[in-house]
Amino acid sequence: MSAPSWGIERESRSDEREDRGSSRDGPLRFTMLTSASMSDELMDAVVLRAHGGPEVLARERIPRPDPGPGEVRVRVAAVALNHMDLWVRKGGPAFKVEYPHRLGCDIAGTVDAVGAGVPAALVGDKVVLNPGLSCGVCAACLGGADHLCRHYRILGEHAQGGYAEHIVVPRANLAPFPGALSYAEAAACLLPFLTAWQMLVRKARVAPGEIVLVHGAGAGVGVAAIQIARLHGARVIATAGAAAKLERARALGAEHAIDYTTQDFVAEVKKLTDRRGVDIVIDHVGGDTFAQSIRAVRNGGRIVTCGATSGFQPAIDLRHVFFRQLEILGSTMGPKGDLFTVLGHVAAGRLRPVVHAVLPLSRAADAHRMLEAREVFGKVVLEPGA
Numbered sequence: 010m011s012a013p014s015w016g017i018e019r020e021s022r023s024d025e026r027e028d029r030g031s032s033r034d035g036p037l038r039f040t041m042l043t044s045a046s047m048s049d050e051l052m053d054a055v056v057l058r059a060h061g062g063p064e065v066l067a068r069e070r071i072p073r074p075d076p077g078p079g080e081v082r083v084r085v086a087a088v089a090l091n092h093m094d095l096w097v098r099k100g101g102p103a104f105k106v107e108y109p110h111r112l113g114c115d116i117a118g119t120v121d122a123v124g125a126g127v128p129a130a131l132v133g134d135k136v137v138l139n140p141g142l143s144c145g146v147c148a149a150c151l152g153g154a155d156h157l158c159r160h161y162r163i164l165g166e167h168a169q170g171g172y173a174e175h176i177v178v179p180r181a182n183l184a185p186f187p188g189a190l191s192y193a194e195a196a197a198c199l200l201p202f203l204t205a206w207q208m209l210v211r212k213a214r215v216a217p218g219e220i221v222l223v224h225g226a227g228a229g230v231g232v233a234a235i236q237i238a239r240l241h242g243a244r245v246i247a248t249a250g251a252a253a254k255l256e257r258a259r260a261l262g263a264e265h266a267i268d269y270t271t272q273d274f275v276a277e278v279k280k281l282t283d284r285r286g287v288d289i290v291i292d293h294v295g296g297d298t299f300a301q302s303i304r305a306v307r308n309g310g311r312i313v314t315c316g317a318t319s320g321f322q323p324a325i326d327l328r329h330v331f332f333r334q335l336e337i338l339g340s341t342m343g344p345k346g347d348l349f350t351v352l353g354h355v356a357a358g359r360l361r362p363v364v365h366a367v368l369p370l371s372r373a374a375d376a377h378r379m380l381e382a383r384e385v386f387g388k389v390v391l392e393p394g395a
């Protein structure tokens with residue numbers, strides 16, 4: 010097992026991102042990011058012992074982790090699904106996990122044990138968890154850009170997640186529980202809101218009066234992006250794939266909603282913007298949609314991409330990018346500190362999570378099928394205690 014190279018940057022971070030999860034990197038990760046040991050006590054969990062369809066999600070009794078120095082153990086009350094859960098379950102070259110692997114990064118619960126060096130007074134606190142893990146000591150982490158840390162990991166992706174009664178995380182991952190929300194609602198406003206916040210506020214620098222096109226209004230990032238754009242005084246055009254979802258998008262604050270299954274969204278956007286195009290596109294879809302987004306944005310506009318659920322190699326006409334001076338901005342997650350800002354808005358009622366369904370953890374496979382079938386508007390949440 011190699012020793013952590015604290016604070017020393019490698020030559021290229023992009024190399025590591027492509028290679029993340031490799032055996033070269035695996036042991037280092039577990040050495041640095043959690044020192045949890047296993048107790049004799051058992052807990053309920055849903056685990057992966059192989060990649061595949063929803064049927065590989067297996068209910069098991071597994072050893073309960075104990076917190077190591079600087080760590081806390083949280084009793085998981087609710088864990089919200091993300092598309093990332095589906096990707097990791099299906100597997101692929103980028104996903105090398107330690108079996109039995111637990112998915113789930115968006116977690117709300119209560120602190121039920123603390124490790125050495127962590128105040129015992131935290132026990133019993135209602136919390137939500139910051140889904141990103143990082144080394145905490147490098148220049149990126151100390152500069153407030155922990156999501157650029159070369160050891161950055163996401164719970165449930167390359168570290169054990171929340172599909173279980175308990176999870177152990179560094180104390181630095183605790184964030185304040187947002188107001189009077191239910192656990193399910195609190196779990197529903199973490200990764201998607203942090204992601205959409207960075208896309209709109211830090212990357213696209215959204216300004217009052219600007220017009221933002223939000224793809225996939227019913228997805229977690231879509232729900233968050235509509236509200237964050239409105240919070241900053243922007244106007245929103247949303248796309249969705251069913252009449253009921255268009256209605257929900259309007260209720261969240263979209264001025265216009267386009268059904269991409271029956272309408273050409275580029276033509277509709279041109280119509281709605283007097284041929285000019287939108288200022289910003291929020292794209293988590295990729296594929297053909299991304300190529301069309303380029304045609305829907307105004308000269309000098311910004312397109313922010315955080316995902317590629319329908320394909321990651323779009324055919325892009327570069328002439329549009331340089332002649333029309335577009336900005337194409339990549340975005341993943343966001344700084345831990347920004348989650349506190351987001352949670353403040355949630356607690357004050359200015360941003361609100363949307364929960365589509367709450368299921369017991371034992372029905373994780375059904376929850377995956379719902380998300381996969383795109384039958385949802387908002388989040389599907391699992392409850393381990395149910």
Ligand code: ZN
Pocket residue numbers: 143144145146147148149150151155158159160
């Ligand atoms: Zn770091």
